[in-house]
Amino acid sequence: MAAKRQRMIKIRKLDKNIPKMATQVCETMLKDLEKARRPVLSAVKCSLDNSEYDAKKGYLVPKGKKVHSELNVSSVQKISRAIFLLEILLNNLKGGLINTKRELYYICKGLIKSDTLYKPLDFDSQNESDSTIDFITDMLEVYREEMNCFANDRGGQTYSKNLIVTETLPDNTKAVVDLSTLGTTPFQPKNKPQQFQLKKKGRIDFCLVVESEGTANTLVANGMTKRHNCIIMGAQGVPSNAVRGWCQTIQNQLKVPIFFYGDLDAYTLQNIYRTLKAGSAASLIRNADFSAPEVRFLGLLPEDVEKHDLHCYEVSIKDASEMRSIKKARDVLKNDPFFQDKKNKKLAQILKWLIKEKKRCEQQSVFSIDPKNPKVLEEFIVHKIKTKSYY
């Protein structure tokens, strides 16, 4: 059954013809094989050692290293799987169909089950099919979303009384969402290309991205958005592409300062804050569109811990799992180009403090400053913004 081809919203202006590129790759491979030459597939190396922090752009960019997979007995399985999945993705593009990574995993399983010839390709877990999809996108240097493969929606729940979002849909109709009319329901960006036009209904002084979705809800429920002209967004852990892209939209269109508030530990600093601000090493080719370089780190800061004597967890050296956070901080300082850049010297100092003190502090610990005051966190955050206590 042929699906009716839909018009898709594009993330970026792409001058690449993906089906043509993919066919060209396969054609070259076939020619090589005909001549009994070993075909080689090359992809951008998406790892920290191939990352460079471009301070002007504000995000991680690839250095130029490539992963070359030459066809031999050891790589024949990987290459066969890549070509098998490439055909499925090309068919999706042709038919305007979309799938999540998990759906693609099951589609592969079904196709393999239906023909015994494909049995050797079988994926034991979704991780295997996911890494094959990543290899294809890195090889063609396109976004996963440009191959019509989308992740589940996660994070980015946004609250504000002064924000109006106009979304242009694929059929060119426009949907207008006034966030002040949504009541307790947040606005949530999707993990696929969306075209937004943002408008301020009134003054917006800042946008606050909170690591914990629950804490963001508490701030809204306690009336922070009513008392302050702001946008509050829950990141829900490591920011998804949707959150990163949505933050960039706010940054570019509203031109308001964006602050990130989260735990004081190496994981939050590298995996959450750095990913939001400068993108990740795993998605080097997508960081231009999925990062918000103007986001500032509001806290928690070591000075907050010292000033308010916040409750910290001691990291036991004897406990291997706890020691991992210290090890991570050391690794980050040693290997992460973002923290090595002089522009982010103060963030690197936080990591050094964590290593020295062997402590970690959670974002909710601020409630211990004045346990009877439900607005304590709101006051704490606003005070920090006013006194410019952020990096």
Next chain:
Amino acid sequence: MQFHFIKKVCPIKKLSKITTSSTAEYFAKNLQQVGFSSPVKAVLTTLKEAMDNSLDACEEANILPEITVEIKRAKSAIHSDSKTSKKKISPTEEKEESESMAAQLPGKNTELVEISVEDNGPGLKVEDLPKVFGEYLASSKFGKGRCSRGQQGIGISAATTWAQLTNASGVEVISKTKDMKKAIKVTVDVDIKRNRGIIKKKENIKWNKPHGLSALFRIVGRIQLKGDGGLITYLEGTALVNPHLTLHYKLADKEWRHIEKVSKEPPVIPPATLPHPHTMKLGEFISHAHLFDKVALSVFLKKGFSKISKKTLDDFVKNSLPPVLLKKKVQSFTDVEYKKIFQIIQKTKMANPTTRSVLTVGEEALSHSIQRIGEVDFFSVITRKPRICDHKPVVVETAIARLLEKALDSENAIIRLMRFANRVPLQFDKSACAITKAVESVNWKAYGLAQQKNSLPLGPYVFAVSVTSPFIKFKNASKETIDASEELVEEIRRTLMQTGQKLARHIKREKKADDLERKTQYIRQFVPILVKKLGDITKASDKRMEKAKKGIMTLLGQDTKEAQEALKTAETRLRDLHSKALITTNLEKTTTVKKEKVASFSKHQKRIEKTQTYRKKRVGKNGS
């Protein structure tokens, strides 16, 4: 009144009288110290002590040992005679009967067990039987500096005591020397108060053996066959490190098992050595000196110790030993002078003690013997040259074998570690042992074995590690664990690594074979898929696809050829290893070593004999 008051408030207790007790009394109360700490251990220790005595006796007499062991649940307590019991009962009934009898005796989960060990050794004269089986510290090996299994003369007397304490009857012994026409059958008990053996029920019997000894113990214990403390584990281990042993055994209701000898030569027993002064403590040094009371210090040092020459005496003088003392008679020294002399000797650099006194099983014998423990897939053995560890001569031998029967189901199980000290299996307190520590310290992953950090490796392997030395330092009197000194652990570790290198060749060959198999399979599986999918995307003609298929087959075929060549190289190397290292070289090596040993034996023996004659003369003069 006043006196009465004091007496009432502070009654002066009568001090208890200080008495002495015999050695037998001490051990009778502390049998747990010599291996009788549980019912399972009691059975195993009894068997072990009897076997050790049999093997030592055979080796002393240069006889190839043939030992028959039978362990069963006894049918009736105290006066059981298996020959007169004609009624046939099933094994289950036998167990129930034995347990019901044992239930009347102290200790839970125990049974009355009959342990019989019969050898073809030289046998013992009737006057020696009570000394051997009923008297503590009566030994022909004590302090001899030999690698014999037994040393102090405690073990077998302890077994008799245990039998006596738990079943009110000592050991039943049948003995026949080659000079006897009829064998003697006696029951030996321990006179615990006097530490003497007592003979009961002596009779002459017909025995169809030219010479030998049979010992029968009826004790309360528990039969455990398998596992670390199991009887089978012990017997298999003993067979492994005694290639010249023929063993027949029947355990509980199991069938008879016969293990034939794989070596036709009894081991060459190296001569005993004189002690080395650096291995002694001050007290031992003084006691040793008292044996040489009437001679000058220089004579005592030269004749009473190994590695002391005239040059060494000069070195002592250089290290501030007054030359006058060297001429002074030993009996005239005060304790302060002894201490001074001892300290000077300790700080003087001396040649290491001789390593000639160490006995080895040998790589060739070990490589035959390891195949007796089961169907072996492959194995590697190493016998290191004797070394000095902690001033004592030590030789370490290792054998690693992969068992075929276990290969399938124990890939993730911990290897079976067999530990030996002076060719006696060590079965308890594994973790503290020098051997275990050495095995754990090796990175076995480098040799192709799976291993978690600082643990024993995994897989269907048997690791046999034997430490032989005339002076093994055990952690306890029951000789279950070798003390883990740094030097000894390092020596064992090095031997294991050498064995691991040989083993790695086997594993490497296997991996190469697997690699070839995988590559061949991959070509068969993936070529059609890859070509089909490329054709589907590019819409290529069948002709092009066929050409591409041929091309890819050529490419991947090259990889397979490389894998075939790698396998061939690995196989050649392995074959070389088998032919050179295990057969040719070692045969030559063994022969050379034996010749050297014989030569050094005669030279050394003369020296020892001289010392012994001297001692005898001295003892005669003192009249003690």
